[in-house]
Amino acid sequence: MASPFSGVLQLTDLDDYIGPSQECIKPVKVEKKPGKAAAKIRIEADGSYFQINQDGGAQKLEKAKITLNDCLACSGCITSAESVLITQQSHEELCKMLTLNKTAAPDERKLVVVSVSPQSRASLAARCKMGVLETAKKLTAFFKSLGVHYVFDTTFSRNFSLLESQREFVKRFRKQSEDKKALPMLASACPGWICYAEKTHGSFIIPYISTTKSPQQVMGSLIKGYFAEQQHLTPNQIYHVTVMPCYDKKLEASRPDFFNQEYQTRDVDCVITTGEVLKLLEQEGVSLSDVDPAPLDTTLSGAAEEELTSHSGGGSGGYLEHVYKYAAKELFGIQVDTIQYKPLKNKDFQEVTLEKEGVVLLQFALAYGFRNIQNLVQKLKRGKSPYHYIEVMACPSGCLNGGGQIKLDSESSKDQLQQVERLYESLKTTIPEENWTVKELYEQWLGGTESEKAAQALRTEYHAVERASTGFNIKW
Amino acid sequence: GGARGRGVSPGPVPGGGHHAGVSPGQGWSCRAVLGEGHQRTVRRVAWSPCGSYLASASFDATTCIWKKQEDGFECVTTLEGHENEVKSVAWAPSGTLLATCSRDKSVWVWEVDEEEEYECVSVLNSHTQDVKHVVWHPNQELLASASYDDTVKLYHEEEDDWVCCATLEGHESTVWSVAFDRSGERLASCSDDKTVRIWRQYKPGNEEGVACSGTDPTWKCVCNLSGYHSRTIYDVAWCHLTGALATACGDDAIRVFEESASSEPQQPTFSLAAHVPRAHSQDVNCVAWNPKEPGLLASCSDDGDIAFWRYQRPEVC
Numbered sequence: 001m002a003s004p005f006s007g008v009l010q011l012t013d014l015d016d017y018i019g020p021s022q023e024c025i026k027p028v029k030v031e032k033k034p035g036k037a038a039a040k041i042r043i044e045a046d047g048s049y050f051q052i053n054q055d056g057g058a059q060k061l062e063k064a065k066i067t068l069n070d071c072l073a074c075s076g077c078i079t080s081a082e083s084v085l086i087t088q089q090s091h092e093e094l095c096k097m098l099t100l101n102k103t104a105a106p107d108e109r110k111l112v113v114v115s116v117s118p119q120s121r122a123s124l125a126a127r128c129k130m131g132v133l134e135t136a137k138k139l140t141a142f143f144k145s146l147g148v149h150y151v152f153d154t155t156f157s158r159n160f161s162l163l164e165s166q167r168e169f170v171k172r173f174r175k176q177s178e179d180k181k182a183l184p185m186l187a188s189a190c191p192g193w194i195c196y197a198e199k200t201h202g203s204f205i206i207p208y209i210s211t212t213k214s215p216q217q218v219m220g221s222l223i224k225g226y227f228a229e230q231q232h233l234t235p236n237q238i239y240h241v242t243v244m245p246c247y248d249k250k251l252e253a254s255r256p257d258f259f260n261q262e263y264q265t266r267d268v269d270c271v272i273t274t275g276e277v278l279k280l281l282e283q284e285g286v287s288l289s290d291v292d293p294a295p296l297d298t299t300l301s302g303a304a305e306e307e308l309t310s311h312s313g314g315g316s317g318g319y320l321e322h323v324y325k326y327a328a329k330e331l332f333g334i335q336v337d338t339i340q341y342k343p344l345k346n347k348d349f350q351e352v353t354l355e356k357e358g359v360v361l362l363q364f365a366l367a368y369g370f371r372n373i374q375n376l377v378q379k380l381k382r383g384k385s386p387y388h389y390i391e392v393m394a395c396p397s398g399c400l401n402g403g404g405q406i407k408l409d410s411e412s413s414k415d416q417l418q419q420v421e422r423l424y425e426s427l428k429t430t431i432p433e434e435n436w437t438v439k440e441l442y443e444q445w446l447g448g449t450e451s452e453k454a455a456q457a458l459r460t461e462y463h464a465v466e467r468a469s470t471g472f473n474i475k476w
Numbered sequence: 477g478g479a480r481g482r483g484v485s486p487g488p489v490p491g492g493g494h495h496a497g498v499s500p501g502q503g504w505s506c507r508a509v510l511g512e513g514h515q516r517t518v519r520r521v522a523w524s525p526c527g528s529y530l531a532s533a534s535f536d537a538t539t540c541i542w543k544k545q546e547d548g549f550e551c552v553t554t555l556e557g558h559e560n561e562v563k564s565v566a567w568a569p570s571g572t573l574l575a576t577c578s579r580d581k582s583v584w585v586w587e588v589d590e591e592e593e594y595e596c597v598s599v600l601n602s603h604t605q606d607v608k609h610v611v612w613h614p615n616q617e618l619l620a621s622a623s624y625d626d627t628v629k630l631y632h633e634e635e636d637d638w639v640c641c642a643t644l645e646g647h648e649s650t651v652w653s654v655a656f657d658r659s660g661e662r663l664a665s666c667s668d669d670k671t672v673r674i675w676r677q678y679k680p681g682n683e684e685g686v687a688c689s690g691t692d693p694t695w696k697c698v699c700n701l702s703g704y705h706s707r708t709i710y711d712v713a714w715c716h717l718t719g720a721l722a723t724a725c726g727d728d729a730i731r732v733f734e735e736s737a738s739s740e741p742q743q744p745t746f747s748l749a750a751h752v753p754r755a756h757s758q759d760v761n762c763v764a765w766n767p768k769e770p771g772l773l774a775s776c777s778d779d780g781d782i783a784f785w786r787y788q789r790p791e792v793c
Contacts (some may be wrong), residue, residue, distance in 0.1 A: 345595070371597065371599050375596050
């Protein structure tokens with residue numbers, strides 16, 4: 001079965017071949033007994049391995065397990081079997097958790113929160129032939145029927161990601177003469193891109209990447225931080241699930257940077273894809289369109305009415321648009337209402353230019369998909385990149401076309417994508433600066449935009465992955 | 477130990493006949509040694525159609541593009557991106573496209589513009605194993621690749637991306653190389669399964685009634701040359717001047733096949749026209765026909781030699 005991870009991630013680490021000098025960074029520690037003879041291994045009928053000692057005694061050998069965290073750090077993996085990589089995060093894991101929660105003692109019970117991405121919602125809406133608001137309400141009802149307590153929308157946390165990105169860009173633009181690596185600033189919301197960048201280009205590319213957290217991880221900070229406090233719970237007493245359009249988000253959630261050491265809990269405990277939600281529905285024998293809608297949870301977003309909103313700038317979050325408009329205003333006092341995109345070599349590589357009296361003030365680009373990421377990094381390495389900001393996404397056509405979205409065999413993928421895009425864009429768009437709840441959270445909970453707490457909650461770092469020697473010494 | 481000859485690439489030859497001389501390398505002199513480009517084995521070299529550029533594919537995961545100068549060659553650019561060993565490189569007849577393939581299972585298509593800037597146009601992940609060789613159709617922008625996954629795949633451009641439009645299954649082991657005939661209607665593949673297979677293209681609406689899906693042609697195996705080779709066949713070369721098919725084999729031999737006079741288009745027959753059992757003292761890795769001089773064949777081997785052969789089609793074939 002083809003790997004479900006984005007093409008960009010696939011190319012970097014999953015390979016069935018292991019060269020003798022490639023080592024898994026997580027060897028299983030085995031107690032070695034001194035002895036001259038080579039170990040004899042016997043395989044039982046059930047597939048378990050026993051080591052036969054010299055004296056004839058048998059010892060059952062431990063199965064080597066690789067966790068998602070290990071996968072992220074390793075540059076040569078033992079197996080590309082997806083089952084090994086995603087055992088900790090799946091709809092089955094969620095079900096197990098919900099079942100346990102039902103019978104758990106009151107002090108062991110967790111508050112279950114599900115944050116749904118707008119891309120997943122649009123995909124489900126297309127599949128179930130409903131509008132997005134109806135889908136959101138029915139999804140809320142469905143999750144609650146399983147034992148989930150709150151269902152939120154990551155569009156809310158995306159406000160923070162957009163605001164932080166905007167501010168970060170302007171800061172970097174202003175100091176570009178002192179810092180050679182301030183620009184171009186590269187978007188950071190896509191984990192497929194981040195993992196690839198860390199592994200393949202490491203310390204060269206990391207300084208260019210925006211330090212803003214993705215909407216998923218900002219939501220993690222909000223739920224395990226602010227929301228937990230509001231509910232008078234500790235972070236580990238909440239089980240936070242996100243619904244995402246791709247599998248790469250599972251890797252993002254398991255990054256050590258997003259693990260709360262104090263409470264030994266992840267900011268996002270489990271990521272399930274849009275497709276896995278469909279599996280859940282099928283498992284429960286539920287057809288989403290038949291579910292009675294439930295009111296939307298507005299506790300977090302503070303929305304007065306039941307209203308869904310979105311951000312402009314496409315299905316991957318709108319980073320380019322927001323940074324561009326903000327920068328044009330802040331840096332040059334220019335008000336931009338509509339953005340003209342100029343497609344270049346292919347539809348996943350587009351350019352936007354701000355010009356005044358023949359002078360180029362800002363030059364931004366969208367680069368989606370591996371081939372465009374390749375070209376962009378190569379140009380950067382040769383010092384030939386003319387851009388100030390690039391919205392980088394691993395999937396061709398962006399997040400709406402993520403590897404975890406629902407794909408039907410009955411229709412052409414182009415038509416399906418168009419439907420999902422239409423549904424995604426059917427909502428009214430709002431400007432992050434005008435969101436009162438977001439403003440309040442910055443002031444009350446974070447203590448200002450420049451505070452230590454804001455940095456902790458909204459920003460992150462990247463780590464270059466050291467490559468083990470990759471078996472180049474072998475003669476072929 | 478010592479050098480292993482891995483590939484030969486016949487570029488535009490300034491003319492003049494050469495034969496496998498009594499004294500080694502008679503008539504051939506080394507003009508340049510390009511030692512500053514690669515850190516590991518150079519597995520394949522390919523001349524551009526115009527003859528001014530040489531591409532070299534290396535195990536160091538890069539492909540260098542060398543430009544011919546008056547006094548040698550200059551590396552004008554290095555194509556990076558493959559995860560690991562690059563196994564082959566080939567120029568499209570148009571001269572503006574280049575393909576590379578690697579053990580990372582992918583095939584990359586690159587485009588070069590007037591300013592000699594190379595950009596990746598597509599990354600194709602259709603194969604499930606190491607890709608050994610890539611070759612372009614003689615007159616269309618159609619690309620073929622051979623892999624350790626036992627298949628040959630074909631690719632072309634659709635809208636703004638490249639896609640795999642056909643998978644040729646049949647070989648029972650690694651396919652090491654492929655070659656198109658002069659017209660491009662047929663493809664020869666050679667494999668670790670010791671056979672050479674000939675495939676033929678059937679376009680939609682063909683009169684033989686072969687089913688096609690949509691607008692893409694179907695490729696069917698129309699001939700299987702088995703029982704001639706005793707080891708892995710590493711390379712196959714189809715002469716565009718005479719139609720002769722040469723093979724490079726792990727049994728140290730070079731063989732040439734010719735299509736029989738009685739051969740039918742839907743069921744072609746080939747017979748063994750020449751066989752040099754000990755062409756080299758080790759595995760023959762590559763064979764290449766001179767594009768201008770009929771019957772002139774070059775071969776190279778693990779024994780470190782490059783050999784030149786004069787082949788003449790026997791009277792009765």
